[in-house]
Amino acid sequence: MTEYDIVVIGGGSGSQVATAAADSGLEAAVIERGPLGGACITRGCVPSKALIHRADVAEELRRAPEIGLDAALEGVAYAEITSSIRDWVYERAARQERSLEEADGVALYRGEGRFVDERTLAVDSNGDETDGDVPDPIRGDHVVVAVGSRPLIPPIDGLGAVDFLTSDDALFLDERPDSIVIVGGGYIGAELGYFFGALGADVSLIGRSDVLVPREDGAISEFVTESLERYCDVYAGHEAAAVEAEDGGVVVTAERGENGDGEDESPDGEGRGESVDLEADRLLLATGRRPNTDTLDLEETGVETDGRGYVETDSILETACDGVWALGDVLGEQPFKHAADYEARVVAANVLEDAGHEVEYEAMPRAIFTSPQVASVGETEDELENADREYESTTVPFDVAPLGVVLEVDGFVKVLASPNGEILGCHVVGPQASILIQEVVVAMERGSGTVDDVAKPVHVHPALSEVVYAAFDELSSNRYSTAPDWRDVGG
Numbered sequence: 411m412t413e414y415d416i417v418v419i420g421g422g423s424g425s426q427v428a429t430a431a432a433d434s435g436l437e438a439a440v441i442e443r444g445p446l447g448g449a450c451i452t453r454g455c456v457p458s459k460a461l462i463h464r465a466d467v468a469e470e471l472r473r474a475p476e477i478g479l480d481a482a483l484e485g486v487a488y489a490e491i492t493s494s495i496r497d498w499v500y501e502r503a504a505r506q507e508r509s510l511e512e513a514d515g516v517a518l519y520r521g522e523g524r525f526v527d528e529r530t531l532a533v534d535s536n537g538d539e540t541d542g543d544v545p546d547p548i549r550g551d552h553v554v555v556a557v558g559s560r561p562l563i564p565p566i567d568g569l570g571a572v573d574f575l576t577s578d579d580a581l582f583l584d585e586r587p588d589s590i591v592i593v594g595g596g597y598i599g600a601e602l603g604y605f606f607g608a609l610g611a612d613v614s615l616i617g618r619s620d621v622l623v624p625r626e627d628g629a630i631s632e633f634v635t636e637s638l639e640r641y642c643d644v645y646a647g648h649e650a651a652a653v654e655a656e657d658g659g660v661v662v663t664a665e666r667g668e669n670g671d672g673e674d675e676s677p678d679g680e681g682r683g684e685s686v687d688l689e690a691d692r693l694l695l696a697t698g699r700r701p702n703t704d705t706l707d708l709e710e711t712g713v714e715t716d717g718r719g720y721v722e723t724d725s726i727l728e729t730a731c732d733g734v735w736a737l738g739d740v741l742g743e744q745p746f747k748h749a750a751d752y753e754a755r756v757v758a759a760n761v762l763e764d765a766g767h768e769v770e771y772e773a774m775p776r777a778i779f780t781s782p783q784v785a786s787v788g789e790t791e792d793e794l795e796n797a798d799r800e801y802e803s804t805t806v807p808f809d810v811a812p813l814g815v816v817l818e819v820d821g822f823v824k825v826l827a828s829p830n831g832e833i834l835g836c837h838v839v840g841p842q843a844s845i846l847i848q849e850v851v852v853a854m855e856r857g858s859g860t861v862d863d864v865a866k867p868v869h870v871h872p873a874l875s876e877v878v879y880a881a882f883d884e885l886s887s888n889r890y891s892t893a894p895d896w897r898d899v900g901g
């Protein structure tokens with residue numbers, strides 16, 4: 411049996427712990443069954459944003475005549491788009507694999523890892539061994555579980571008899587479907603609904619809650635729901651109850667769920683009553699994720715999971731088993747690449763330096779790349795209400811800032827702060843939201859975490875960051891405000 415200082419199962423964010431260990435002079439191993447880089451590179455963040463970039467450009471072209479530019483979207487070379495993105499991301503994954511293989515101090519095991527005991531792992535090869543040899547188990551002084559998650563398939567009547575897509579295969583279709591039903595109103599469903607809709611497909615988007623992206627602040631969720639109606643027929647408050655194959659396509663019966671508000675929300679009136687049948691060429695399930703812990707034989711270890719299979723850890727990310735750590739989607743805490751990377755840093759410090767760093771999620775941002783974009787950090791207003799916390803709130807539209815007026819964009823920045831000025835949450839919907847949120851994250855993480863940390867520094871004029879400035883300025887102690895307010899000019 412080969413022994414390592416550290417063995418990482420999962421070559422997504424977890425591989426960064428292995429390379430950090432190797433950089434510190436230790437011997438590390440990574441077990442990975444698929445492309446290196448994890449979900450992010452080949453079936454998550456990167457390809458989905460590459461597609462959404464095309465959707466954004468298509469939208470700009472459609473709007474061009476409004477600003478005196480003679481341009482039009484004359485066609486979409488769909489197969490070329492998806493194949494070029496697929497080739498590019500798989501090339502990135504291959505490069506990552508090569509660089510891991512070439513790195514001193516890291517051994518790459520290709521195959522499915524599973525526990526034999528608390529620190530020993532068997533690797534079931536991907537079937538490419540020619541001599542039938544089964545690799546010996548490997549052992550680590552430390553083991554990191556970083557196996558990520560995969561699409562969750564919900565129990566829907568008739569699903570076994572129809573073809574359906576998940577985000578794993580919807581990103582690289584050879585042909586754009588003329589019509590598609592997307593089940594799931596979370597961020598993946600919303601992003602893909604925007605993408606397919608902006609590229610001309612008829613999209614029906616079914617979300618269980620009364621609004622899409624229901625985990626966001628209520629004002630944001632409502633805004634996104636309304637905005638996405640430009641691209642999709644939105645069936646919020648509905649549940650996909652049954653599916654059936656028909657004429658080479660699919661019919662989805664969406665029933666108004668118990669979270670529905672009882673009002674007809676379908677744009678064409680079809681949804682009146684209890685249920686509506688939605689016909690489409692393709693069906694895409696974006697109904698959440700489940701952790702990849704079910705094949706790890708965790709019962710051979712003392713690692714504990716919750717009822718849904720997510721790994722439980724303490725605040726320094728160590729599991730119930732000494733020397734066994736976990737990070738990323740498998741924790742079920744913050745299902746984002748940047749969160750997994752942050753957790754990889756925490757685990758690296760705790761394993762390599764015994765640093766005892768605790769994870770802190772207060773300043774963990776998140777973003778949704780719909781049109782308009784969404785980005786948030788901290789608490790939502792509902793969370794503050796439910797926790798009975800005192801807070802002040804302000805909401806400032808994008809046309810407060812000159813560039814907001816020039817670009818003629820919709821959106822707002824909402825700030826939630828305690829009466830003494832501590833930032834409790836910030837929610838942005840509008841262009842560049844994913845960038846605009848960053849200064850708030852820095853203020854919460856590195857500054858004193860007050861509204862003044864954002865409102866006092868000088869902001870570039872005329873940039874959209876002036877919207878953030880104006881919002882924080884309203885709650886700040888600035889005596890002589892110079893924050894822009896172009897709302898009247900814009901009108």
Ligand SMILES: Cc1cc2nc3c(=O)[nH]c(=O)nc-3n(C[C@H](O)[C@H](O)[C@H](O)COP(=O)(O)OP(=O)(O)OC[C@H]3O[C@@H](n4cnc5c(N)ncnc54)[C@H](O)[C@@H]3O)c2cc1C
Pocket residue numbers: 419420421422423424441442443444445446447448449450453454455456458459521522523524556557558559577598702705706737738739740744745746747748749750779
């Ligand atoms: C469509 C989509 C869009 C997304 N967009 C964004 C975004 O814009 N921004 C963002 O922050 N996040 C986004 N995410 C989420 C992001 O991809 C994940 O949060 C992130 O990849 C989690 O990293 P991880 O290392 O925990 O897991 P992964 O990246 O999934 O890595 C886990 C790895 O473990 C491997 N593995 C699993 N089991 C075993 C085993 N038994 N043996 C060997 N290997 C195993 C898997 O093959 C995988 O490579 C998106 C996800 C999806 C699906």
